[in-house]
Amino acid sequence: MTRTRFAPSPTGPLHLGHAFAALTAARLADAGQFLLRIEDIDQSRCRPAYEAAIFEDLAWLGLDWPKPVWRQSERLGAYQQALDRLAALGLIYPCSCRRADILAALDAPQEGQKPLIGPDGPIYPGTCRHRAMSDARPEDAIRLNAAKAFALLDLSEVAFLDENIAPGVSHRLAATEFLTGVGDVVLARRGMGTSYHLAVVVDDAAQGITLVTRGKDLLDSTWIHVLLQRLLDLPSPRYHHHRLIRDDSGKRLAKRDDARAISLYRAEGARPEDIRRMIGL
Numbered sequence: 001m002t003r004t005r006f007a008p009s010p011t012g013p014l015h016l017g018h019a020f021a022a023l024t025a026a027r028l029a030d031a032g033q034f035l036l037r038i039e040d041i042d043q044s045r046c047r048p049a050y051e052a053a054i055f056e057d058l059a060w061l062g063l064d065w066p067k068p069v070w071r072q073s074e075r076l077g078a079y080q081q082a083l084d085r086l087a088a089l090g091l092i093y094p095c096s097c098r099r100a101d102i103l104a105a106l107d108a109p110q111e112g113q114k115p116l117i118g119p120d121g122p123i124y125p126g127t128c129r130h131r132a133m134s135d136a137r138p139e140d141a142i143r144l145n146a147a148k149a150f151a152l153l154d155l156s157e158v159a160f161l162d163e164n165i166a167p168g169v170s171h172r173l174a175a176t177e178f179l180t181g182v183g184d185v186v187l188a189r190r191g192m193g194t195s196y197h198l199a200v201v202v203d204d205a206a207q208g209i210t211l212v213t214r215g216k217d218l219l220d221s222t223w224i225h226v227l228l229q230r231l232l233d234l235p236s237p238r239y240h241h242h243r244l245i246r247d248d249s250g251k252r253l254a255k256r257d258d259a260r261a262i263s264l265y266r267a268e269g270a271r272p273e274d275i276r277r278m279i280g281l
Contacts (some may be wrong), residue, residue, distance in 0.1 A: 003210045006058075007200070009039045010050035013261035014057045017215070017245040020279040024242050025213040025279075026063050035207060036065040041072045041192045041199060047092035057262040061272050070207065072199050079194035082202050082232055083142060083187065089152060092187060093233065094136035095128040095143045102127075116181065119220040123183040142188035149231055150175040158226045162239045163218070173223045185224055197224050204277050205234040213240045243280055 004025040008018055026034040036058065040046040058065075086092045097105075104127045116123045127139060129145060136142070159172040173181075187198045204212060212222075219241050229236045 001210070002029050003035065004029040004032070004213055005035040005037050005204070005207065005209050005210055006213075007037040007039045007203075008054055009042065009045075010047060010054060011042065011045040012050060013263050014054055015245075015260045015262065016275070017260075017281050019057075019061060019262055019275050020064060020245050021213065021215065021242070023061065023279075023281055024240075025276070028211055028213055028240060030211075034063065034065055035209070036063075036069050037077065037207070038069055038071045039196070039199065041189075041194055041196075043073060043192075046073075053136070053263060057266070058268060061262075061275065064117070068071075070203065072194070072203065075203065076193045076203050078206065079188070079198055082198060083194075085232060086144070086187070089231070091145050091149050091152065092133060092142050093129060093131050093145055094133060094140035095124075095131070095184075095186070096123075096137070117184045118185075119224065120185055123181070124185075126184060129184065137201060139190055141186050141190050143184040144187050144228075146179055146182065146184050146227075149227060149276050153230055155227075155230070156222050157232075159241055160222055160226045160236065162241055163211075164240045164242055165219075171222075178223060178227070182220070182223060185230075197221065197228065201225050201228045201232065201234065204237060205229070205232075209237050211238045211240060213242060215244050217242045217244060259262055270272050 006018075006022040006025045008014060008022075014022075030127045036054075038051060038054070040051070083092065099121070102122050102124060105127055114219060124143065128143070133142075155175060157172045159170045161168075162171055165171070185197055186195050189195050203209075214222075222239060222241070226236055228234075262275065
């Protein structure tokens with residue numbers, strides 16, 4: 001049975017891009033099961049009103065899902081267990097660096113050259129890589145030691161299959177490319193107890209998700225998730241990275257694009273079939 005999910009963050013109104021993502025996940029579940037999950041680990045930005053609006057917008061679009069809905073804020077214990085397992089393997093370390101510290105460290109050796117950018121921003125230079133978890137402080141982030149992870153698994157690459165981008169072809173990234181182009185990603189952000197990468201991997205496995213549908217903008221993050229699945233001995237689902245809904249200038253829609261909020265179209269008298277037409281479904 002195919003099981004998909006749509007996992008928005010309640011940090012703003014859903015827009016046309018979210019409608020496309022949710023409807024795509026539901027369509028690809030086919031006769032299986034479509035789940036809704038609330039990714040609310042960033043409690044400083046999440047709002048109950050936005051969560052309520054998510055339920056209203058999706059129901060108006062004609063979608064249904066099993067209740068109760070999982071919320072990441074209620075699953076911090078599961079994420080901590082995953083971190084404890086990685087810590088026991090010696091694969092994570094605390095990091096006190098701020099973004100300005102990282103940029104300064106990257107700029108120091110070759111002044112004037114732009115730092116290499118990965119899925120989470122500038123590639124981390126490893127400033128805190130020598131630190132042990134016993135040295136961790138509450139204000140620290142927790143990072144994955146990617147080099148140790150590849151050495152432990154004896155992997156030369158990470159790979160996954162995508163049903164939309166070159167179906168049947170294994171997408172591969174060499175270990176050397178991961179280390180230089182992705183690096184030591186954050187697995188627990190300050191004050192959150194987890195990160196998007198860790199939480200989505202743990203939750204997809206716990207909910208038995210067999211097909212992950214997401215935008216092509218998250219393609220690079222999938223390498224991270226596949227590696228974490230191997231490290232945590234979790235199953236790897238199939239993937240479907242779909243097209244993005246863009247504005248008139250070609251930019252990907254973001255939460256700040258209130259002019260394309262589903263609720264605004266609803267208030268102006270649009271019907272669900274109008275939304276489907278606008279996003280090409």
